[in-house]
Each structure stands twice: as C-alpha cells, then as structure tokens.
Amino acid sequence: MHKEMIFTGFGGQGIILAGYICGKAASIYENLYATLTQNYGPESRGGACSAQLIVSDKPIFYPHPIKTDILVALSAEGYQKNQNNLTKDAIIITDQDLVPASKGMEHGVFSVNIYPIPATRLAESLGKKMVANIVVLGFVTALTKIVSKRSMMEAIKTSVPEASIELNLLSFEKGFNYKQV
Amino acid sequence: MNEKDKSVLTGAHFINGDVACAEGAIAAGCRFFAGYPITPATEIAERMAERLPHLGGTYIQMEDEIASVTAILGASWSGVKSMTSTSGPGFSLMMEGIGLGIMTETPCVIVNVQRGGPSTGLPTMVAQGDMMQARWGSHGHYEIIALCPSSPQEMFDLTVKAFNLSELYRLPVLIMADEVVAHMTEKVVIPRPQSLKIINRRKTTVSKDKYMPYAAGARIVPPIAHAGDGYHIHITGLTHNEMGYPQIDMETHQRLVKRLIDKIRVNIDKITIIEEDGMNNAEVIVCAYGISARTSMLPVKLARKKGMRVGMLKLVTPWPFPEQKIRKISRIKGLRRIIVPEINYGQIALEVERCVAGRQKVITLPHGGGGTHNVEEILDAILDN
Numbered sequence: 386m387h388k389e390m391i392f393t394g395f396g397g398q399g400i401i402l403a404g405y406i407c408g409k410a411a412s413i414y415e416n417l418y419a420t421l422t423q424n425y426g427p428e429s430r431g432g433a434c435s436a437q438l439i440v441s442d443k444p445i446f447y448p449h450p451i452k453t454d455i456l457v458a459l460s461a462e463g464y465q466k467n468q469n470n471l472t473k474d475a476i477i478i479t480d481q482d483l484v485p486a487s488k489g490m491e492h493g494v495f496s497v498n499i500y501p502i503p504a505t506r507l508a509e510s511l512g513k514k515m516v517a518n519i520v521v522l523g524f525v526t527a528l529t530k531i532v533s534k535r536s537m538m539e540a541i542k543t544s545v546p547e548a549s550i551e552l553n554l555l556s557f558e559k560g561f562n563y564k565q566v
Numbered sequence: 567m568n569e570k571d572k573s574v575l576t577g578a579h580f581i582n583g584d585v586a587c588a589e590g591a592i593a594a595g596c597r598f599f600a601g602y603p604i605t606p607a608t609e610i611a612e613r614m615a616e617r618l619p620h621l622g623g624t625y626i627q628m629e630d631e632i633a634s635v636t637a638i639l640g641a642s643w644s645g646v647k648s649m650t651s652t653s654g655p656g657f658s659l660m661m662e663g664i665g666l667g668i669m670t671e672t673p674c675v676i677v678n679v680q681r682g683g684p685s686t687g688l689p690t691m692v693a694q695g696d697m698m699q700a701r702w703g704s705h706g707h708y709e710i711i712a713l714c715p716s717s718p719q720e721m722f723d724l725t726v727k728a729f730n731l732s733e734l735y736r737l738p739v740l741i742m743a744d745e746v747v748a749h750m751t752e753k754v755v756i757p758r759p760q761s762l763k764i765i766n767r768r769k770t771t772v773s774k775d776k777y778m779p780y781a782a783g784a785r786i787v788p789p790i791a792h793a794g795d796g797y798h799i800h801i802t803g804l805t806h807n808e809m810g811y812p813q814i815d816m817e818t819h820q821r822l823v824k825r826l827i828d829k830i831r832v833n834i835d836k837i838t839i840i841e842e843d844g845m846n847n848a849e850v851i852v853c854a855y856g857i858s859a860r861t862s863m864l865p866v867k868l869a870r871k872k873g874m875r876v877g878m879l880k881l882v883t884p885w886p887f888p889e890q891k892i893r894k895i896s897r898i899k900g901l902r903r904i905i906v907p908e909i910n911y912g913q914i915a916l917e918v919e920r921c922v923a924g925r926q927k928v929i930t931l932p933h934g935g936g937g938t939h940n941v942e943e944i945l946d947a948i949l950d951n
Binding site: 405408409412413418419420421422423446447448449451 | 579582749752753860861867938
C-alpha cells in the first residue's frame with residue numbers, strides 16, 4: 386500500500402492539522418510509514434496552503450508526492466492547482482460549497498471520482514466552523530479506509546486541545562457517517 | 567511525572583524536524599537557548615521556549631543573531647550546554663561569534679536551517695547554499711564540524727551527536743539542516759535515557775594554583791574550568807598563551823592555530839560519518855547530504871532496477887570533509903562517475919572533485935533552491951551515458 390495525498394485550502398482552515406492527524410494515525414497508531422510536508426506562503430492566514438502526506442507500508446524514500454491518489458480540497462484555488470497531477474483512479478474529496486467543480490464531472494478530469502461534502506456547513510451545525518477539517522477527516526476515513534476509524538480517533542485525541550476533544554470526535558463522527566445524496 | 571517535566575521524551579512521536587532537533591538538544595542536556603526566531607527555524611526556538619522553563623533551563627529571545635551566538639558562548643562558559651538556531655540571514659550575522667567560539671574553544675551547537683538565498687531570499691523554501699559559508703564563513707583559518715540530517719529522526723539523533731562532538735572537541739558544532747527536513751513531519755523514535763550516549767566536557771582536575779586554561783597536553787583538547795568554579799580563567803578572542811592571556815607573537819599564534827586545526831584533523835576518522843550503500847562494483851555513485859541524500863534514494867533504487875550498478879554515498883558530516891574516504895572510493899574499479907546533487911550551484915561537489923583529483927568524472931547536479939531535485943533529474947543523470 387502506498388498512497389499519496391494532498392490536503393489543500395486556505396490558511397486557518399486546519400489543513401495542515403488534518404494532514405498531521407492522518408499521518409499520526411498511520412505512523413503512530415498503525416504499523417505504517419507516513420511523511421508529511423507542507424507548502425505555505427509567507428503569510429499563514431487566508432493564503433493558499435497545502436499539506437502533502439504519503440502513507441505507505443514500506444519506508445518512504447522520496448518525501449514529496451509524485452502522483453496524487455487522494456486530493457482533499459477545501460478551496461476552489463486548491464482544487465484548481467492540484468487537479469492536474471492525479472492518478473487515473475484518484476479520489477477527490479471537496480467541500481461542495483467552496484469548490485464549484487464539486488457539482489459534477491463537467492471538468493472531465495479522467496475518470497476521477499469526486500466526493501463532495503458540505504463540511505463547513507456541517508461544522509457550523511455543530512457550533513464551530515473551525516472543525517470542518519475534522520468533519521472532512523471523518524469522511525476521508527470512511528471513504529478511503531487509509532487507516533482505521535479507531536486510529537484516526539486516537540490521533541485526534543492526542544492532537545487537539547483537551548477542551549475540544551469531544552467536539553472534534555463528534556465532528557469526526559459526523560463526517561464518517563455522512564451519506565451523499 | 568508530567569510529560570513536559572521529562573528531559574527525554576522516550577517513545578514514538580509524529581513531529582517535524584525542528585521539534586525533533588529541539589528534543590535532541592534537550593535529551594543531550596542542553597539547558598540554555600538564546601535565539602532570534604526566523605523561518606524555517608522558528609519551531610526550534612518555540613519548542614525550546616516551551617520546554618526549557620520546565621527543566622530548570624533558560625530560554626532567551628535575543629535582540630538579534632549576533633547577541634544570540636554570543637550569549638550561548640557565555641552560557642557555555644558558565645557550564646551549561648547551549649544552543650542557538652537560525653537560518654541564512656541570521657547565520658551570516660553569527661559568523662563573527664562562531665570564530666570567537668573556535669578561538670576560545672567553547673562547546674556549543676549552532677543550527678542553520680538552510681533556506682533560499684542570497685540575502686532574505688526564500689524564507690519558506692529550501693536550499694543548501696550555506697555549505698561553504700559553514701566551512702569558511704568566519705575569518706582566519708580554522709576547522710569546523712558540521713552535520714547534515716536527512717530526516718526528522720536524524721534531526722534528533724544528529725543533534726545529540728552534535729552536542730557530544732562539541733563537548734569532546736570544545737568547539738561550536740554546526741547542524742546544517744534545511745527547510746524540507748526541518749518542516750517534514752515523520753515518526754521520530756526517542757530512546758530511553760539510559761540508551762542515549764551522552765558525552766560531557768572534560769573538567770580540569772589540577773589544583774587551582776596550577777591550572778592553566780589552555781594547557782592541552784597530548785590530548786590536544788584542554789580540560790575546562792567554568793566561570794564560578796573558583797579557578798582563575800581568562801577568555802579572549804585574541805591570540806593567547808596557555809594561561810589564556812593575550813600574547814601577540816608569531817610563535818604563540820602558530821602553536822595555537824595549529825592545535826585548533828589539529829583537534830579536528832588528527833581526529834578526522836573519529837569524527838566523520840558516511841553511509842555507503844551498494845558501493846562495491848558501482849559504475850556510478852551518487853554522493854549527497856541532507857535532504858538531497860534523501861531525494862536521491864528513489865532514483866538510485868529505480869536505476870538499480872534498470873540494471874545499473876549504482877552506489878549511494880551519504881555525507882552525514884560534510885565538515886570535516888572525509889578526504890581519505892573519498893580518495894579511496896574514487897579508486898573503485900569500474901567506476902565511471904560520481905554525481906553530486908545539491909541545492910546550490912556546486913559547493914560540496916568542489917570538495918569531491920578535489921579529492922577525486924581527476925581519477926573520476928564528477929558531475930554537479932545543481933539546483934537554485936526553492937525545491938528539491940525531482941526524481942527524473944537525478945535518475946537521468948545516473949542513466950546518462
């Protein structure tokens with residue numbers, strides 16, 4: 386198993402944290418290797434940002450993704466920037482309210498599978514917009530099974546502030562159980 | 567015990583290279599950090615600021631990098647293992663202090679997380695352009711030790727090693743990291759305290775009236791007495807005699823400079839670390855360090871799959887340069903060329919060329935910075951006939 390993932394969005398959406406939690410779940414709570422790298426400009430809030438994560442059952446030599454297997458896009462810009470370097474059966478997960486392309490396959494990017502989720506809206510329904518990243522992480526876990534639900538929840542518990550563990554786990558469940566209409 | 571009160575965080579962690587570096591320093595016994603935050607080294611300072619107060623240590627945010635390096639020299643003379651971290655612009659400012667550390671034989675560790683230069687360049691992006699500055703940046707002729715980590719795990723391991731070398735040979739030891747290794751997050755396993763090898767500086771055992779701070783004897787490295795130990799010590803950047811007093815004449819200077827250089831040259835085989843893989847019968851060797859050693863691993867593997875005999879030579883300690891080892895490698899039968907990918911326009915490649923002395927073709931694979939070599943660039947250079 387060797388999966389190359391990109392998490393992308395604006396600074397402040399918790400993009401890097403989402404990648405971090407996923408990598409931690411793989412390398413600390415499962416017997417996998419994970420390498421997380423990140424791109425960000427001089428400004429961190431509001432600017433485009435992305436986290437690149439490689440998860441593998443073998444040691445990871447080259448630390449950067451070469452072809453993306455899983456693209457998680459929480460902004461239109463992030464989606465646009467990263468849609469050209471996908472594997473043929475790549476999975477794209479988007480926040481459907483923020484990434485216009487989510488609505489359908491009109492862009493015709495290969496036979497790519499797009500899975501939209503109203504992550505920010507779901508997070509708002511839980512009272513905090515900032516947990517949209519964790520909602521998405523739940524959805525990613527259910528969809529890709531890259532790591533087990535249990536490992537991901539362990540990684541969340543040890544990565545977010547103690548006072549918000551409950552809210553984050555709730556957000557994770559919300560995303561994990563999300564059924565597309 | 568609360569996790570934050572432990573000096574060695576034994577266990578597996580998913581942390582970036584900067585944090586791993588700070589943890590390596592703390593595990594090695596570092597209890598004083600003076601610095602001025604700068605991308606991409608800021609997380610080292612942040613981690614030290616968070617951790618040191620719980621361990622009885624001191625974190626000082628200084629007014630600039632000149633003050634930072636000077637502060638760690640002073641702290642070291644009070645008997646505390648000390649460190650600072652910076653990136654290119656700050657490293658330039660530290661040059662004078664590094665020379666002072668060499669001349670006064672002050673153990674300390676200086677981390678340079680390299681980013682794109684010249685000048686303020688690319689704050690958030692990688693380069694390896696400071697390798698010759700690390701070697702020659704301060705004035706006067708001296709020898710230096712520099713280590714280049716290729717992963718967050720090595721950021722931990724080599725920081726411990728850097729402290730040990732600085733304590734053993736009494737000089738500033740440089741960790742020449744880079745933005746990618748520093749910001750890359752991977753599993754870092756921190757061992758139990760009892761399985762960490764920690765070296766502490768040799769203290770003087772002579773009586774106070776007989777002590778001469780710079781009398782080194784056959785071991786080349788003089789034993790130390792700290793300020794406050796009750797010994798009479800005098801520390802100066804001027805050429806000094808064994809009492810530590812300025813003595814401005816040719817004989818004293820020649821004796822002192824030769825000893826400062828011999829400390830490293832005589833012990834070069836004990837200091838240098840290289841990692842070799844598939845060197846026997848290699849027709850092509852990729853020689854790299856830091857992140858470029860890491861990015862070379864996949865192309866080397868792919869070229870081997872195509873039937874090429876490719877050796878991988880990783881310079882863990884580019885300084886002192888492992889001259890004898892490179893000379894020996896250059897005599898491998900059937901070897902056709904040595905490729906040196908580095909994120910600059912050819913710095914360590916010059917050293918390789920010097921030691922290979924025309925016996926092999928040395929090919930520089932330059933990169934201006936802002937990213938790492940991609941797989942094809944290195945693979946093409948290996949496969950190129």
